[in-house]
Amino acid sequence: MNSIPILPRDMRNTVLPGHAACHGCPIPMGLKVVGAVFGNKVILVVPACCTSVVLGMHPGTAFNGSVVHVAFASAAAVASGISAGLSRRGVRDVQVVAWAGDGGTADIGMASLSGAAERNDDFIYVMYDNEAYMNTGIQRSSATPTGAWTTTTPLGKKEPKKDVAKILIAHGVPYVATTSIAYPHDFYNKLKKAAGIRGFKFIYLHAPCPIGWRFDPSLTVKVAKLAVETGMIILYEYYDGKVRLSGPSRPLLDKSKRKPIVEYLKLQGRFREINEEELRSLESYVESSWEWIKKFMQ
Amino acid sequence: MVLKSLTGNYAVALAVKMARVDVVAAYPITPQTTIVEKLAEYIDRGELDAIMIRVESEHSALAAAYGSAIAGARAFTATSSHGLLYMYEWVNWVSRARVPLVMAVVTRTIGPPWNIWTDHSDYYEQRDTGWIQGFAMDAQEAFDMTLQAFKISEDPRVFLPVMVGLDAFILSHTSMPVEVPEQELVDEWLGVRTQGFIIDGGEALIHGALSSPEHTEEFIEDVGKAMGEAVEVIREVDYSFGRTFGRSYGGLVELYKCDDAKYHIVLMGAWAGDAMEAVDALREQGYSIGVVRVRYTRPFPGEELYKALGSSKGVIVVERGISFGSMGPLFLDLAGNMLKYSRKLPYMRNVIAGVGGVNITYRDFEYIAKETIDYIESGGEPSVMTWYHARWSK
Numbered sequence: 084m085n086s087i088p089i090l091p092r093d094m095r096n097t098v099l100p101g102h103a104a105c106h107g108c109p110i111p112m113g114l115k116v117v118g119a120v121f122g123n124k125v126i127l128v129v130p131a132c133c134t135s136v137v138l139g140m141h142p143g144t145a146f147n148g149s150v151v152h153v154a155f156a157s158a159a160a161v162a163s164g165i166s167a168g169l170s171r172r173g174v175r176d177v178q179v180v181a182w183a184g185d186g187g188t189a190d191i192g193m194a195s196l197s198g199a200a201e202r203n204d205d206f207i208y209v210m211y212d213n214e215a216y217m218n219t220g221i222q223r224s225s226a227t228p229t230g231a232w233t234t235t236t237p238l239g240k241k242e243p244k245k246d247v248a249k250i251l252i253a254h255g256v257p258y259v260a261t262t263s264i265a266y267p268h269d270f271y272n273k274l275k276k277a278a279g280i281r282g283f284k285f286i287y288l289h290a291p292c293p294i295g296w297r298f299d300p301s302l303t304v305k306v307a308k309l310a311v312e313t314g315m316i317i318l319y320e321y322y323d324g325k326v327r328l329s330g331p332s333r334p335l336l337d338k339s340k341r342k343p344i345v346e347y348l349k350l351q352g353r354f355r356e357i358n359e360e361e362l363r364s365l366e367s368y369v370e371s372s373w374e375w376i377k378k379f380m381q
Numbered sequence: 382m383v384l385k386s387l388t389g390n391y392a393v394a395l396a397v398k399m400a401r402v403d404v405v406a407a408y409p410i411t412p413q414t415t416i417v418e419k420l421a422e423y424i425d426r427g428e429l430d431a432i433m434i435r436v437e438s439e440h441s442a443l444a445a446a447y448g449s450a451i452a453g454a455r456a457f458t459a460t461s462s463h464g465l466l467y468m469y470e471w472v473n474w475v476s477r478a479r480v481p482l483v484m485a486v487v488t489r490t491i492g493p494p495w496n497i498w499t500d501h502s503d504y505y506e507q508r509d510t511g512w513i514q515g516f517a518m519d520a521q522e523a524f525d526m527t528l529q530a531f532k533i534s535e536d537p538r539v540f541l542p543v544m545v546g547l548d549a550f551i552l553s554h555t556s557m558p559v560e561v562p563e564q565e566l567v568d569e570w571l572g573v574r575t576q577g578f579i580i581d582g583g584e585a586l587i588h589g590a591l592s593s594p595e596h597t598e599e600f601i602e603d604v605g606k607a608m609g610e611a612v613e614v615i616r617e618v619d620y621s622f623g624r625t626f627g628r629s630y631g632g633l634v635e636l637y638k639c640d641d642a643k644y645h646i647v648l649m650g651a652w653a654g655d656a657m658e659a660v661d662a663l664r665e666q667g668y669s670i671g672v673v674r675v676r677y678t679r680p681f682p683g684e685e686l687y688k689a690l691g692s693s694k695g696v697i698v699v700e701r702g703i704s705f706g707s708m709g710p711l712f713l714d715l716a717g718n719m720l721k722y723s724r725k726l727p728y729m730r731n732v733i734a735g736v737g738g739v740n741i742t743y744r745d746f747e748y749i750a751k752e753t754i755d756y757i758e759s760g761g762e763p764s765v766m767t768w769y770h771a772r773w774s775k
Contacts, residue, residue: 123582123585124582125582126452126580126581126582128448135590135591136591138587138590139590139591140590140591140592140593141587141590141591141592141593141596142596144585144587144590146585146587147585148582148585149580149581149582149584149585149586149587149588150586150587150588150590151448151451151580151588151589152587152588152589152590153444153447153474153589154444154470154471154474156440156470157440157441157444157471159441160406160436160440160441160442160444160445160448161444161445161447161448161451162448163406163434163436163441163445163448164404164406164434164444164445164446164447164448164449164450164451164452164456165448165449165451165452165580166448167403167404167406167432167434167445167448167449167452167454168403168404168448168449168450168451168452168453168454168456169452169453169581169582170432171403171404171431171432171449171453171454172403172452172453172454172581174452174581174582176582177581177582177583178582194437194438194440194441195436195437195438195440195441195444197437198436198437198438198441201437202434202435204434
């Protein structure tokens with residue numbers, strides 16, 4: 084990304100006061116950026132996830148745009164349908180955004196996501212990743228990292244995190260990007276860019292959850308930032324067959340510039356009982372992610 | 382008007398084309414597949430100006446059809462058996478969302494064991510979902526009912542999705558001459574799509590948000606009310622269809638030789654033709670019997686059926702399905718709904734037959750009817766429910 088734009092002030096007009104998010108929740112932060120890009124010219128397709136609750140209870144709403152709540156596994160399929168319906172009716176100035184959590188994307192929604200990506204249907208899919216099933220009370224998902232406590236991995240998750248962005252790159256879609264709620268300008272630019280591309284666009288949004296990760300609600304942005312600074316989360320774009328590192332992650336190609344990952348882990352109660360073996364597994368996951376990035380930057 | 386030789390499935394596909402749908406989202410499954418294939422062909426060859434979403438599963442098929450419908454497009458999907466069960470979550474979602482949409486269900490036995498032949502278990506399992514459910518008898522009716530389904534679904538008094546049932550193979554893959562009307566006439570009769578609301582980003586509109594028990598109860602009660610309204614709408618649509626195209630079916634129920642009949646066979650689907658043939662033969666032998674063919678199971682035509690059967694000497698409900706541990710769903714619905722009109726029910730018998738696609742011929746119907754009538758006439762009490770195993774299918 085070249086320059087840092089000033090986010091339009093009206094971003095506060097899309098996510099309204101009175102939403103039902105927990106203190107320090109990353110979801111309204113992310114949605115405000117969506118609002119900054121599209122205003123109310125957006126249709127969110129939301130499967131079962133925290134956002135189903137965050138947006139508030141009928142007849143109220145905390146989102147000043149259109150929202151279609153849908154069954155868990157179906158965000159991508161419904162977004163495909165809406166996109167087709169709008170196209171038949173000649174509506175061209177409205178952006179369809181599937182807005183789903185990691186459970187609705189990496190697990191139960193994977194088949195419909197893969198189908199829409201393979202068909203190259205025209206909409207933006209945002210996976211906001213809080214790395215577990217938070218709405219049902221912190222159960223592990225395939226996007227939970229190794230060593231993390233959840234209520235269904237009381238001794239820490241054994242398996243590594245599923246990297247959904249890579250899976251989408253393998254689908255050959257025109258645009259894939261990774262973002263973090265700590266870098267709203269980067270997220271803003273990538274949404275803008277995605278909106279200008281026809282076909283299927285996938286944007287990953289790293290979204291730390293204070294309740295589920297066991298950290299103080301005032302630290303959401305700090306934790307998100309450390310995930311990037313330690314190299315745990317790598318911000319990049321993929322298009323035209325190449326990976327391009329984004330601003331905050333660019334210097335971190337040089338391993339010596341990355342902060343030790345324990346700096347990130349120690350703020351979070353979910354990693355309190357992480358053992359040496361799990362820590363090494365996390366480190367090697369980070370290392371192999373960077374090796375993969377290097378290969379695809381060529 | 383032209384006469385075309387069409388299978389049940391091709392008749393459905395042609396009706397969908399002539400309804401000028403905007404979006405088809407579907408996934409192949411035997412025996413529904415030829416509907417999807419034909420629609421794909423129409424669209425790819427430019428004969429139908431529509432978008433085909435070639436989804437990766439039935440769950441997504443109905444989800445995508447729903448998405449396009451909620452965005453204002455006329456949408457269609459089709460499935461069978463396991464496909465219908467796989468999309469079950471969405472079957473419920475669409476009706477509760479009050480979004481007009483049409484789906485063809487080519488009925489097929491549920492496994493295991495694997496079986497591709499017709500019974501009505503897949504169709505029966507949808508009876509509590511809030512869909513209007515019709516069932517066609519032949520290819521002509523499959524064509525007509527599909528066109529009527531769009532009109533019923535999009536009526537402001539209804540705004541519910543409509544399912545068109547047709548039997549695997551004996552209807553889906555069997556050809557007969559079908560009267561196909563002029564496109565202009567169809568356009569004029571069907572009109573443009575109407576729906577309760579459209580999500581197109583033009584305004585802040587939230588659909589399906591978390592709701593209180595009280596609000597939710599109101600939404601659900603409204604689905605029931607719309608079902609009640611649909612009874613009259615189905616009659617009206619069938620009547621206006623008849624005035625325009627020269628064919629109507631008597632609304633939710635078709636009566637065959639019932640005027641003076643003392644006994645009645647009640648059933649739905651393609652085998653109604655065999656039952657009618659049996660009735661012809663039985664009448665020659667002196668039996669006073671008619672056929673009551675149920676065309677719609679939701680809304681359930683209690684009033685029509687009570688009128689036809691209230692003073693019957695014996696009602697024989699023959700059906701290709703069973704609610705395990707209870708009886709046939711059509712029989713249960715009939716008995717329950719008759720009670721709305723009279724505490725005193727006629728003698729009723731439930732015969733479960735043709736399950737798993739076992740072939741039932743007119744000779745089987747003759748046997749079933751005779752056995753029941755002879756019992757009653759001789760003062761006997763045959764069992765209320767029985768399984769009948771085909772004697773002449775081989």
